[in-house]
Amino acid sequence: MASTRSGNSGAFDLAELSKALIEESRRQPDGRLVVAYPPAISLVLDEDSAVTPLQPVLGGYRSSVITQVPEKPGFRFRLPCQNILRDNPLDGLNCHIIYHPTTNNCTLVHDMQLANGSQIFLTNIDNPPARLSAARFQSCVLSQGFWRASATIGGEDNASEYDLAYIQILQRRFTVQISPGPDMPVRKRRAPEDIEDPEWPVKRRKVKASLQIDIVECRDLSQSATHGVMNNRALALKPRLTSGRGPTSAIDLQDGYMATIPGTVKGGLSSYELRQRHRFTKSQNASISISIHSGIGTDDIAAKAFFHDSLGHDIWNITRMWMRETTILRHMEHGHIVKIIGFDARVFAIYYEFLPPSLARGSWSSFPPDAAEMVLCQISSALAYLAARNIVHNDIRPANIAFSGSHAILFNFGRVAQSGATDVWALGITMLYLLGKMSLPDDDLDEEAHGVHKENGTARHKDKTLRSRVKGVAECKAKLNKDDALESLVFQMLDEDAESRIQAADVESALRRREGKQV
Incomplete structure (x- = not known):
């Protein structure tokens, strides 16, 4: 396979390039990595990160040192691949490099749509046997050292490899x-403290x-x-x-x-x-x-x-959360x-901000009906606010709702999404618990009960458990008294048809109209 360094007319020692980048990076005490790229490539750097351009190094390679900042978990750069070869089959390369909090490693993820047998490779120059083939959205863990990012274009017998960038992973500058x-x-050792149930001010x-x-x-x-x-x-x-x-x-x-x-x-x-x-x-x-x-x-x-x-294999998912x-x-x-x-x-x-205890306070709820109604009204208001902005919390359950006795707070937004209809259903299950119709639901019941994770065959091995859980919810739903205003609303929240299910804003309005209650 032919190998080409784009934009470089003469060969040079990569070890010398690595050494030069390290020397340049020492001028930046907080530097976490250095990105170098051929003169022919116009790399688009992440403007929101702390990027310091360095002097051109061997072979005319331009480089920048990246400082790790507390506002961002990583660094992004974009490579317009048209600079490499005219009429090439590759789209622009967007790379995200994530810093590990506890090791010197970094994780690289790219979103390039590969075609016609093309591949992206990451090669550790300090340790030649370390060569990774990076598929789209695949997390590639890069250890401390000097890495070459390259692309192969062409068939198996006549493929050429082109430089995309060189990445110097520096030693982590901080430890906790x-x-x-x-x-x-x-x-x-001091024992965990028991939290009392203080009155939470309505206006925080x-x-x-x-x-x-x-x-x-x-x-x-x-x-x-x-x-x-x-x-x-x-x-x-x-x-x-x-x-x-x-x-x-x-x-x-x-x-x-x-x-x-x-x-x-x-x-x-x-x-x-x-x-x-x-x-x-x-x-x-x-x-x-x-x-x-x-x-x-x-x-x-x-x-x-x-x-x-x-090791950092899942750090891309954690970063997105x-x-x-x-x-x-x-x-x-x-x-x-x-x-x-x-x-x-x-x-x-x-x-x-400080959070009072969550609603998950035992296998069976001890909340009185008026407290349950207060929680329903206040959290329905929060869900209506989110729905108006096309935001779905996606993880409504007792453990993610704090309650002081007079004030409910929704937290834990790590699974937030832009679509779905699961929040009202999940809040309905939470209400079954608060009303004493069912025991404390499992952490993933609210998601699985409405098929949030039915993709890529994931639900196949969960179908049996899922059907059992949905059946359990239906049995608990049947215990609701539809002549009771509060329980009637919960019954409507658990409608299996998302299109006919009552909306959060309607739940809030119904409760606020009831007896002129202001919650």
Whole structure:
């Protein structure tokens, strides 16, 4: 197979190119990667990222160093492939490089539609046997080092390989140090606190805080970001570092522990500490904890941390979940939708306002009918607000609705979508629980019961369980008293025909008209 370096008239040593890029990157203390590309290619860089152009290096290759910033989990660039070869069969190449929070690796994903036997290859120049064939939307884990991105065009016997870009994955510039909190006993770990059910004010205090939060790694306990002197209590317990196999998070804390997160040189972002008071809830993809954030204030907040596997194969999906939730919540203004007060892309964290306990408080509900009606009215209002903006929460269940006794808040927007009709149905199932018609539903019941995941054969092995669960919902629905105004609304919410199912706005209106109640 012929090999061509587009835009380069003479051969050069790739090791020298790698060395030159590393030398140039040292001028940027927070640099996470360097992207170099041939002179003939007009690479379109992500304007929203911290991109610093470097001087042309060997062979006239142009390059830029990319600084990892707390607002973005990765870096994007676009390559107009028409610059490589006229009448080539490739579309423009959009690449997304995601930084791993706990390792030096990065994950690359592209969306190029390949045709006519064309392929995208990622070759580790530092370790020649490492050569990956990158399919569309396939997550490719890139270790620290020098990588060549190339494309083959033509048939198997007469294919030419063209340079697209060279990517230098640099060492991660930050680490999260986890250690016992300052008020944690030396020998005895503090037990999780029981949350009372405080009255939640109808009009919440609007919190405005900087969304620019930073992370850095530091293995030495003496390098505490906030305290000039190491806390003596920390000497008794060895700090837990963010490493290991399986699902992990840079801020996966235990109750009473804190994460020390140093600042960065570029941007002058301050250091902060996140101290976990108690675990609020945990799912397969994330956990939410009530914590204190030294960079936001002295009041408790809710800190959500997304999990990813230690190698980073699923980090693309986690990135999309994190980006969807932060993008959506930053533009939400509704009294019963959680407010976002900060986020941190480097550890896939989202910081919410304080949340009272969720509705999931036991296998069987102990809520009185008036509390159930209050929840239904307030969350229906939130769903109507979302529906007016073509937004579907896609994960309505008791564990994702906080309730103080007078105020309900919808949170956990990691599965938000732009279409569907599942929210009203799922809220109906939640109401079956609140009204004592069924036990606490499974985490995925609301999605599977309406076939949200019926694609790519995924539902094939779940059909039997799905049919059983739908039958169970139908049996619980039959227990509803249609002569009761509240239960009649829930009955309409569980209509199997999405077209005839009552809408959230109509549920809210009916409840607000009832006896002139203002909720």
